[in-house]
Amino acid sequence: MVLLAIDIGNTNTVLGLFLEDNLINSWRIKTDARQTADELELIYRGLLHGAPEVTGIALCSTVPSVLHEMRDMLERYYHDVPRVIVEPGIKTGVPILTDNPKEVGTDRIVNSLAAFTLYGGPSIVVDFGTSTNLDVVSDKGEFLGGALAPGIEISLDALANRAAQLRKIELVVPRNVIGKNTVEALQSGAIYGFAGQVDGLVDRIVEELGGSVTAVIATGGLASIVLPESETITHHEPNLTLIGLRMVFERNR
Numbered sequence: 001m002v003l004l005a006i007d008i009g010n011t012n013t014v015l016g017l018f019l020e021d022n023l024i025n026s027w028r029i030k031t032d033a034r035q036t037a038d039e040l041e042l043i044y045r046g047l048l049h050g051a052p053e054v055t056g057i058a059l060c061s062t063v064p065s066v067l068h069e070m071r072d073m074l075e076r077y078y079h080d081v082p083r084v085i086v087e088p089g090i091k092t093g094v095p096i097l098t099d100n101p102k103e104v105g106t107d108r109i110v111n112s113l114a115a116f117t118l119y120g121g122p123s124i125v126v127d128f129g130t131s132t133n134l135d136v137v138s139d140k141g142e143f144l145g146g147a148l149a150p151g152i153e154i155s156l157d158a159l160a161n162r163a164a165q166l167r168k169i170e171l172v173v174p175r176n177v178i179g180k181n182t183v184e185a186l187q188s189g190a191i192y193g194f195a196g197q198v199d200g201l202v203d204r205i206v207e208e209l210g211g212s213v214t215a216v217i218a219t220g221g222l223a224s225i226v227l228p229e230s231e232t233i234t235h236h237e238p239n240l241t242l243i244g245l246r247m248v249f250e251r252n253r
Helices: 037-047 064-077 106-119 152-162 182-209 223-229 240-252
Strands: 002-008 012-019 022-030 056-061 083-085 123-128 131-137 143-150 215-219
Touching: 002 064, 002 240, 012 240, 022 037, 022 240, 037 064, 056 064, 056 106, 056 240, 064 083, 083 240, 106 123, 106 131, 106 143, 106 215, 106 240, 123 182, 123 223, 123 240, 131 182, 143 152, 143 182, 152 182, 182 223, 215 223, 215 240
Parallel strands: 002 056, 056 083, 123 215
Antiparallel strands: 002 012, 012 022, 123 131, 131 143
16 A cells, blocks of 8 residues: 555645555645645646555645645546545544534644554644644543644744844744844744743643643644753654544545
């Protein structure tokens, strides 16, 4: 089985190619809500050139317009390839214990499945993306809910747009917490500030869960920046969503 796993986020789309259980290649491209099915097919054909022939596709998306075009693209160009699109009616094995299960992003459910399968529960997934998501999984593998906060990059973009003397910066760890110039001050506030935000939320979640969790797993494109400064994150799995998509495909094949 050669499975193409596709995680369409608001900012980036991540693709992973699995040979059985092994991730043999992955790509990260920007998400463009204006792209048509034909444009998407050209991009995917270029990325997959020279790769083994895809025999299965698993997909989750938080962008409805892109999902619509992806359905069209898959039907036209990959119609003979078995596919699973994570949506209501698909078996994930994750009970959703929230007020309105239909409003929970499919990527959060996929992450919860992968986290519980790999690390057990109760556990917390911290997904550093367009938003910073903290997803809580029970000791039975149930999705309990979580916390959502503005992501690092959109927070900095908003600050640069609203403050005349501030600008966009490179996200790297500054020399000191006490910044000696505007760039370092912004870097300090972003990296140490978001690490502190995550640690504070994790501590409160752990307290609500009764005092302990098996793992706090970081994932997402910006996880590696905050990870070294966090005191509560215990594991880093950058491909958590892709792994979860593979698991969902296996449950529905």
